[in-house]
Amino acid sequence: MKSARERMDIISAYREVGTYRGAAAMCGTTHKTVKRVIEAHNVAGGNAGAAVAPKAPRSRNFDKATDLVAKRVADTSGRITAKRLLPEAVAAGYEGSARNFRRLVADAKQAWRNEHPSGGRGRRPAVWSPGETLMIDWGELRIDGVLVHVFCAVLAWSRFRFVRFATDQKSSTTFAMLAECFEELGGVPKVVLADRMGCLKAGVVANVVVPTPDYVRFASHYRFRPDFCHAADPQSKGMVENLVGYAKSDLMVPLIGATSTGLSDRNEAAAAWCVEVNAAMHSEICAVPVERLVVEQALLGELPSLRAEFGPRPTTRKVDKLSCVRFGSARYSVPNRLIGTSVTVLVENTLLRVIGPVTAEVHAEHALVAPGEVSIDDAHYDRPRPDKPSRAARPRTQQEKDFLALGPVAEAFLTGAAAGGVTKLPSEIATILDLSAAHGDDAVVVALGRAVEFSRWRAGDIRSILATHGQAPTPRPAGEPLVLTLPSVPTRSLAAYKIDGGEL
Secondary structure (H helix, E strand, O other): OOOHHHHHHHHHHHHHHOOHHHHHHHHOOOHHHHHHHHHHHHHOOOOOOOOOOOOOOOOOOOHHHHHHHHHHHHHOOOOOOHHHHHHHHHHOOOOOOHHHHHHHHHHHHHHHHHHOOOOOOOOOOOOOOOOOEEEEEEEEEEEOOEEEEEEEEEEOOOOEEEEEEEOOOOHHHHHHHHHHHHHHHOOEOOEEEEOOOOOOEEEEEOOEEEEOHHHHHHHHHHOOEEEEOOOOOHHHHHHHHHHHHHHHHHHHHHHOOOOOOOHHHHHHHHHHHHHHHHOOOEOOOOEOHHHHHHHHHHHOEOOOOOOOOOOOOOEEEEOOOOOEEEEOOEEEEOOHHHOOOEEEEEEEOOEEEEEOOOOOOEEEEEEOOOOOOEEOOHHHOOOOOOOOOOOOOOOOOHHHHHHHOOOHHHHHHHHHHHHOOOOOHHHHHHHHHHHHHHHOHHHHHHHHHHHHHOOOOOHHHHHHHHHOOOOOOOOOOOOOOOOOOOOOOOOOOHHHHOOOOOOO
């Protein structure tokens, strides 16, 4: 919109030249603008300073969805997307394009952010007191294909940093790292702030973390208060989060490909790195952390006279019928004389020991195995391990007992016939027993042996074998002549054919 001075210049130029285009060339504008100003001047009765009447606002296709978008953006703290909100807006009467709707949502989000600069959380810079808070966290990195865990701790006021390596993130390991950190600091802070570590968290009630009993005992021993961050809120302990990334990039990466990859060597490198960074000027506080620590040590709590024991605790297990104990969802064998007794299981690093119930005798030692696996020592059992499981036949009826009384060949015939799918096996057994009564047990046993050899599982096959009186040809290897054992018949000598008084 032109100002009053610009409108007066346009009117004066038009009066001089008398044309719209001439006045536009003199004022550096368009002839349409000159025409609009002149017409407005004439409508206003020649008052050049009168303001031009504003245009009536035009309706837009997203006016019906403006209130809905503003409400949904406010409800979600500016996190909802236009793609997710578009179906709801269409149902409310929006008829425009998806592009215009994205612009509407973007404008609503920007307006919400202008009213809530901190994202609706109201964050403020943290103010740390000397001797108050120690932040801890765990990090992970693969060095030469091996997963390595790094423990990081930062004393909030002095920014004194502590980094060590470990093989796992168990509670006992975390307690050991904390104890070593307290000894390095020369005292105990009032609060230890951690995220919701599974090794330290027993549960969550109303978003309040309940520490494990072991962590409570450890904190009581060192006289500090355990504290936990909110879920998905790493900003509350950003110091130690930055230290984890700093340690990965500046300390752990140079160790990749090193000739020595032992835990002790890595911890020596970590200790030397901590000495270096704690003696350098910290950019945030513009001070040297080790010099600040000297001031802060006077406000730290005293170390206890004895270091807390946080090693592996013995557990009790009962030996089951398989002469095994279960630990960590895996089975470990023990001598079978201990079946039914309760034993003590002690785990140290990767070794599991089973200690007797009365004496301190170690009855078994096993390397830890994965859940679901089994560690067996054959010396714990009174018989050697079978090659395969044995599932012998167990007769129940009198007929089954009579048939299996014929010997192992009868059991072999029974199992073979069952595997062959003989559905009417009881009637077949009954027929074979009738044949045994007629021909004798010995003949039937021989016939059963031949039937097993040739995989013939019917009573008719046994009858056919018995009909040959045991004179069936014996199978020979391929290529050799077939040998038949013919039945013996009575013979007569030639003298029997001699005619009395004559010759043959």
